[in-house]
């Protein structure tokens with residue numbers, strides 16, 4: 359039997375016809391106006407700062423500096439003559455004594471308190487650090503904060519879940535989006551994200 363649909367009718371038109379009431383789904387989606395993707399310059403990760411380990415003179419934002427991984431990175435960076443290092447911690451009294459000692463001898467390293475369960479403070483804190491410590495120049499963001507919970511989905515309440523997502527997911531997206539315009543201006547920028555294992559169950 360001959361099809362009633364014109365031969366050149368595309369998938370979107372067919373979907374539109376199925377939905378009914380719409381002349382063409384492509385009109386609704388405004389597909390004709392979608393621009394081709396902007397050509398991106400491909401940069402190999404091997405050219406990135408973290409791969410080359412060229413931290414000297416670089417301005418770096420590090421989160422979770424009171425944690426196991428974060429504190430180790432913080433001490434290594436303080437030894438490697440970074441430009442400015444800003445360490446985000448939830449509470450600075452939680453930082454270990456070795457990191458605190460090195461901090462005393464590293465005037466270009468700064469500690470800033472922030473609790474990622476309060477997302478409304480992130481932009482304000484970031485902007486403050488960009489002006490006060492980094493003078494508008496940022497080369498790398500190393501995100502090492504996170505909470506690991508043993509609670510599986512059956513024992514995790516919705517408010518608990520929201521808090522977990524604020525810390526482990528939303529704060530990372532927010533910080534990266536704030537940092538991105540500055541990182542684009544740096545020749546060897548890098549984003550390192552240690553995602554939490556929470557939520558794996």
Ligand SMILES: NC(=O)c1ccc[n+]([C@@H]2O[C@H](COP(=O)([O-])OP(=O)(O)OC[C@H]3O[C@@H](n4cnc5c(N)ncnc54)[C@H](OP(=O)(O)O)[C@@H]3O)[C@@H](O)[C@H]2O)c1
Nearest residue numbers: 422424425426427448452473474475502503504552554555
């Ligand atoms: N260790 C591993 O083998 C491993 C493997 C894979 C992935 N990871 C992930 O890597 C990240 C770091 O691991 P880690 O072993 O260093 O963890 P950790 O020792 O538990 O450190 C977590 C860090 O996140 C900070 N943090 C937690 N809640 C926060 C909040 N609401 N606001 C601001 N900071 C907050 C902690 O601050 P406080 O000290 O103030 O609590 C601490 O500095 C985690 O996301 C972890 O899940 C770790």
